[in-house]
Amino acid sequence: MLADLSIKDYLAKTASGDPVPGGGSSAALNAALAAALTEMVAQLTIGRKGFEAVDADMRAVAAKAAGLRFSLTADVDRDSDSYAQVLKAFQRPKATEAEKAARTEAVQEAFKQAALVPLGVARAAVSLMDLGRIVIAKGNPNAASDGAAGVLAARMAARTAVYNVRINLRSIKDETFNAELRREADRLEAEAEAKEREALTLMQL
Amino acid sequence: MLADLSIKDYLAKTASGDPVPGGGSSAALNAALAAALTEMVAQLTIGRKGFEAVDADMRAVAAKAAGLRFSLTADVDRDSDSYAQVLKAFQRPKATEAEKAARTEAVQEAFKQAALVPLGVARAAVSLMDLGRIVIAKGNPNAASDGAAGVLAARMAARTAVYNVRINLRSIKDETFNAELRREADRLEAEAEAKEREALTLMQL
Numbered sequence: 001m002l003a004d005l006s007i008k009d010y011l012a013k014t015a016s017g018d019p020v021p022g023g024g025s026s027a028a029l030n031a032a033l034a035a036a037l038t039e040m041v042a043q044l045t046i047g048r049k050g051f052e053a054v055d056a057d058m059r060a061v062a063a064k065a066a067g068l069r070f071s072l073t074a075d076v077d078r079d080s081d082s083y084a085q086v087l088k089a090f091q092r093p094k095a096t097e098a099e100k101a102a103r104t105e106a107v108q109e110a111f112k113q114a115a116l117v118p119l120g121v122a123r124a125a126v127s128l129m130d131l132g133r134i135v136i137a138k139g140n141p142n143a144a145s146d147g148a149a150g151v152l153a154a155r156m157a158a159r160t161a162v163y164n165v166r167i168n169l170r171s172i173k174d175e176t177f178n179a180e181l182r183r184e185a186d187r188l189e190a191e192a193e194a195k196e197r198e199a200l201t202l203m204q205l
Numbered sequence: 206m207l208a209d210l211s212i213k214d215y216l217a218k219t220a221s222g223d224p225v226p227g228g229g230s231s232a233a234l235n236a237a238l239a240a241a242l243t244e245m246v247a248q249l250t251i252g253r254k255g256f257e258a259v260d261a262d263m264r265a266v267a268a269k270a271a272g273l274r275f276s277l278t279a280d281v282d283r284d285s286d287s288y289a290q291v292l293k294a295f296q297r298p299k300a301t302e303a304e305k306a307a308r309t310e311a312v313q314e315a316f317k318q319a320a321l322v323p324l325g326v327a328r329a330a331v332s333l334m335d336l337g338r339i340v341i342a343k344g345n346p347n348a349a350s351d352g353a354a355g356v357l358a359a360r361m362a363a364r365t366a367v368y369n370v371r372i373n374l375r376s377i378k379d380e381t382f383n384a385e386l387r388r389e390a391d392r393l394e395a396e397a398e399a400k401e402r403e404a405l406t407l408m409q410l
Contacts, residue, residue: 006210
């Protein structure tokens with residue numbers, strides 16, 4: 001699994017001329033990093049004197065962020081795997097009409113999956129921006145810049161994932177599917193910008 | 206070393222209630238990721254038919270980005286270490302006037318180092334945005350979104366690193382040092398926004 005690689009090796013694998021891991025896995029990695037940084041601020045607040053009033057909020061944030069961290073870490077691989085599935089579908093036989101039809105269907109299905117994985121990453125990243133705003137606003141102020149780092153990582157994840165959704169939509173012929181995903185991608189992109197602004201305004205730096 | 210940890214373990218260590226690794230190391234990690242993604246696009250362009258005219262440019266970009274990837278990977282640790290040095294300086298004895306003076310000097314020196322490390326990360330991240338623009342504009346268009354992911358990662362790194370510079374400046378009493386770093390941090394922050402806009406405008410997505 002990519003997430004079992006050392007940071008050094010993951011970076012070397014990204015830098016290589018292999019098509020994966022690339023931007024899509026990097027988006028999932030940044031969303032997982034956003035979750036980790038948000039958890040960190042919550043952990044540095046839970047049980048501290050002076051923060052009793054927000055203790056329950058911080059525990060809820062930490063639990064949600066931890067759940068997202070695990071699923072987004074798995075998405076680092078899911079994104080690269082979905083790309084591999086597209087290549088695999090293209091390699092299917094196309095000698096007969098039946099083979100051609102089956103191949104086209106497999107290719108289309110693979111592209112849909114390759115669009116849905118980054119869409120999920122973008123959704124998770126945007127929801128992490130809300131958690132990031134909460135820890136910046138209510139958490140231990142000594143760790144506020146770690147919360148801001150989380151929001152910035154989530155915004156990188158959301159924007160990159162939206163690009164990857166759109167790239168895959170270009171190869172998908174199902175217009176209903178396309179229109180729905182395009183609309184959600186546009187919305188998530190706009191929300192990422194708005195939520196970043198909202199959260200970083202809280203930083204007096 | 207942090208960069209020898211698996212991605213999973215690095216994320217778990219970030220999520221924990223330890224003050225490092227936090228936003229500063231995450232900024233260095235994202236700058237290194239930006240370097241890797243930029244290299245990737247260059248590698249997917251070098252030697253390809255139809256890209257002969259930009260081959261030398263792509264080789265130059267790949268070499269520069271690889272150099273930055275290695276130094277920025279080391280900065281993941283340097284950032285966390287510089288924070289540890291601040292804590293260590295605070296633990297120095299302060300029983301006598303001489304001890305107090307030596308401690309104050311050590312604390313000030315440690316804060317300066319803790320400001321200079323993220324300043325270097327922000328500088329490198331901004332310079333990577335220029336390389337990112339080049340690979341998006343001239344590189345293999347099939348990998349343009351990986352170049353855009355690199356620019357987005359570099360912008361996360363620059364913005365986060367600038368926050369970390371400013372936080373450390375609050376504890377530094379040398380006004381000349383402060384004014385100089387504050388000016389450069391402000392400039393890098395503005396450049397990161399401008400260069401991101403410039404690079405992403407090239408994306409027709």
